[in-house]
Amino acid sequence: ELLPGSDAALRARARQVIPGGLWGHLNAAKLPEGYPQFFAEAEGCRLRDVDGRETIDFMCSWGPIVLGHKHAVVEAAARAQAERGDTMNGPAPVLVELAELMVQMIPHADWILLGKNGTDATTACVTIARAATGRRKILVARGSYHGAVPWCSPSVAGVTAEDRAHLIQFDYNDTDSLDRAVAEAGADFAGIIVTAFRHDFARDQELATADFARHARQVCDTTGAALILDDVRAGFRIDLAGSWEPLGVRPDLSAYSKAIANGHPLAAMAGGERFREAATQVYTTGSFWCGAVPMAAALATLQELKRIDGPERMRAMGQRLRDGLAILARRHNLAVNQTGPAQMPLMTFVGDVDWKMGDAFCSEALRHGAYFHPRHNMFLSCAHGEADIDAALVAAEAGFAAVKRSIG
Ligand code: PMP
Known part of the structure; x- marks a missing residue:
């Protein structure tokens, strides 16, 4: 019993x-x-x-809890917004405040979009990279986790070969293998998606080398492909300006979630001017993506992280x-x-x-x-x-x- x-x-x-x-x-x-x-x-x-x-x-x-569970300042901001309204026919003013703060905090960002989960953000960044370049191939590090939908899920159950037809793998921190992947992509090279450091499951972690990060930036610069930083896991724990900022490398697009709102459901995609038009064209949305409470929680979380x-x-x-x-x-x-x-x-x-x-x-x-x-x-x-x-x-x-x- x-x-x-x-x-x-x-x-x-x-x-x-x-x-x-x-x-x-x-x-x-x-x-x-x-x-x-x-x-x-x-x-x-x-x-x-x-x-x-x-x-x-x-x-x-x-990952999500970055200030501590039930953080008083964040919860007060969330409660105050909840009393006014959460999921309405459009966002609350806090959306603009949050977007302005993020554009100010993240040097490569000229705009942001919001979603709910990290997978929303990585998937939207990949789609924006393809829309902006008109190309298809996305370079992904072998073993890296980018989310739980068919293009990137670690399980192949229910996944078709077509879901992954335009992915090319390389080895993290290995510039030669990245070059081979770039060559294989050829004129169809849309972008590289890469985590802030190598944090594959059941494997010792590896920090990104400055050499590797710079090389990834350089191959994107010479080909016009998008460098996408998947900062879902590391974002706001390493550097509030972006996790590759200490390496001196700025991505074109970055994906955030987890720590952004201290446990409230929110994700963000950040990008530069060159990708604004594509970000306008790509249809990214969801029933709860304009919910104001998580945005109020995010604003409070990011301000507090900065303050302390x-x-x-x-x-x-x-x-x-x-x-x-x-x-x-x-x-x-x-x-x-x-x-x-x-x-x-x-x-x-x-x-x-x-x-x-x-x-x-x-x-x-x-x-x-x-x-x-x-x-x-x-x-x-x-x-x-x-x-x-x-x-x-x-x-x-x-x-x-x-x-x-x-x-x-
Ligand atoms: N990218 C990375 C690097 C992650 O660690 C995760 C979540 N573990 C995701 C993407 C997907 O985020 P979510 O689970 O919120 O969809």
């Missing part, structure tokens, strides 16, 4: 009425043993699952976590790789081919109050303070001890 309302009871009911128990990336069946599926509450950097267990959150809803220098705060706390993990790993004589930007860290165990060590680490850390992920990049938020990181490191210590026990 399962306790009504418990995680186990909810999962059993969900299995009856939801295929696979849950769609997509948040399905707990893909997580280490002991991870909850259902949550009761969240505040700041703390989660409480339906079984009453509290954990320090290092996934931040897989959110990216630097997350970097500092991510580095504190990373330094602490390195010390603990050494103390337990365990070799780990820590990769990616500190704001979006990943720690894997060297030689952990079947993920047993990573899973053992995470399951035990969870029991001690830290919600980590063994093979997807994690996310810091501005709600993580030094005491939270230090508490998470205590949980990590238990995780390392469990790994040590599991390998004998």
